[in-house]
Amino acid sequence: WYRHCGFIPYTQDVDVGLFAEEYNENIRKSFLGNPIVYLWGALGLVNDSLEFRLFTGHYTFDLFWSYRENDHRWCGYQVNRVKYKHVSRFLPLLPKLCSCDLFGYRFSIPCSPVDYLNNEYGYDLWKNPLEKNxxxxxxxxxxxxxxxxxxxxxxxxxxxxKLRQDKYAINLITKHFNYSLKRIPSYLNVLPNEPITLPPVFIGET
Known part of the structure; x- marks a missing residue:
């Protein structure tokens, strides 16, 4: 918006963020089956690289949960949905926020937008964004x-x-999985806090 004075014309998704320490399971539940914008994908664990993919039927909203670490925050991003635990984006902590009016709505923004954009995209590179790649x-x-x-x-x-258990969901997981997987059990409909170490009993079934 700072660059275009409006919505970016060549994108069909919106990135938003929340603090990971403020996560509440009711947030996930409120998006499950939501008739306006529903949760179609949850990536990561509660305490590591959590991302919600929300969909309206036409547009995608990526909700990233940012984690505080020393003097910065980072959020996860799973590359091509393979099992990389993530490439982390580093976001500097801001001592204060300012406000602005965008299309009649008030938003909190960095008090020095140019400095923030240079840190995010590279010095002056945000002025001529690449639409692809x-x-x-x-x-x-x-x-x-x-x-x-x-x-x-x-x-x-x-x-x-409902948790998807169709062929598409199974293929998405097994594509980068070292075991055969015939079904997705209902107990995967959870957001664990810690990495899982014990294998479910159905692994290795033929």
Whole structure:
């Protein structure tokens, strides 16, 4: 908005963020089966790289949960939905926020938007954005999901709020999984706080 004085014309998604320490399970429940914007994908664990993919039927909203670490915050981003635990985006802590009017709505923004944009995109690179093949400058490899945690780190939902157990959901997980997987059990409809270490009993079934 700072650059275009309006919505970015060539994108169909919106990125928003919340503090991870303010996570509440009621937030997830409120989006499950929501008739206006529903949760179709939950990626990551509550305490690691959590991201909600929300969908209206036409547009996608990516809700990133940011984690505080020393003098910065970071949020997760699973590359191509493979089992990488994430490439982390580093966001500097801001001592204070200012407010602005955008289309009649008041928003909190960095008091120095240019400094923030230079940190996010690179010096002056935000002035001429790439519409395709954009690469973030402030991300780095963090770690890789182990096989068991990978199952819990990728959950898909129907527009009615039910855990998807169809072929598409199974293929998405098993594509980067070292075990055969014939079904997705209902107990995967959780958001665990810690990485999972014990394998579910159905692994290895033929």
């Amino acid at each position: 954009y690469k973030w400058i402030n991300i780095k490899y963090q770690s890789t999901w182990n096989d068991i945690s990978w199952m819990y780190a990728t959950r898909l939902y129907t527009s009615e709020g």
